[in-house]
Amino acid sequence: MPTLPTRPTRSSIGAARTRPCTLVVCRGCCCGNAAKYPGYDHAWQLERLRAAADSSGGRVAVRVTDCLGPCDQANVMVVQPSGEGRRRGGRPAWVGWSMGDDATDEILRWAEAGGPGIAPAPAALELQFIETPGERTRRRTRR
Numbered sequence: 001m002p003t004l005p006t007r008p009t010r011s012s013i014g015a016a017r018t019r020p021c022t023l024v025v026c027r028g029c030c031c032g033n034a035a036k037y038p039g040y041d042h043a044w045q046l047e048r049l050r051a052a053a054d055s056s057g058g059r060v061a062v063r064v065t066d067c068l069g070p071c072d073q074a075n076v077m078v079v080q081p082s083g084e085g086r087r088r089g090g091r092p093a094w095v096g097w098s099m100g101d102d103a104t105d106e107i108l109r110w111a112e113a114g115g116p117g118i119a120p121a122p123a124a125l126e127l128q129f130i131e132t133p134g135e136r137t138r139r140r141t142r143r
Contacts, residue, residue, distance in 0.1 A: 020061045021115030022080040023049055023107065028067025030074040037074070040099050045075075052108050060111045068094075073130050075099045077107060081116040090117020096130040103128060 025046060026032070032042040046064065053060045059082070068076045073096030081090030093116050095107060106125040113119035121129075 017083045019083040019086075020056070020059050021082045021085060021111045021118075022061045022063060023053070023111055024063050024065055024068075024078040024080060025049060026066075026068040026074070026076040026078075027064050028071075030071040031067070031076055033074070037099060042075070042099075045099070045104055048104060049108070052112070056112060059114075060108075069132075070094070070096060070130055073097055076130070079107060079111060079115050082114065082118065085115050085117030088117040090115065092116065092132075093121060094130045094132050095125060095128050097128050 027042075027046070030036050032046075034040075034042060046062075049062045053062045068078065070076055075096075075098045077095045077098045079093045079095060081088075081092065095103070097103065098107060103125065106122045110119060110121055110125060
């Protein structure tokens with residue numbers, strides 16, 4: 001009788017194993033929009049995030065994406081766990097209203113400390129956590 005293949009374990013595969021904590025920065029229709037949020041230097045924030053990633057020794061990465069969806073809570077940023085953070089149970093954290101220097105400082109400190117699954121989120125930053133569109137849908141269907 002042939003043996004059946006074993007079920008794969010929940011370990012990360014390939015590059016995901018060493019993936020750094022990644023900051024996904026929304027720059028879609030509302031986030032980063034100087035017309036909607038005048039007086040805030042959106043380009044400077046992105047430069048600052050990229051500079052921090054460059055000096056992190058590969059522990060932090062930055063990606064820019066189009067609209068993430070919760071436009072009423074712009075600027076939105078997602079802090080994705082590193083490969084190690086994911087193995088420890090970390091999940092992406094969606095941060096709304098992430099425009100000010102204080103929010104940028106908190107996000108960078110958390111990412112540099114390891115991010116979700118590695119380091120606890122700063123208490124002030126937790127106040128800015130938002131639900132993802134998928135979480136809202138799942139919660140509505142469970143009622």
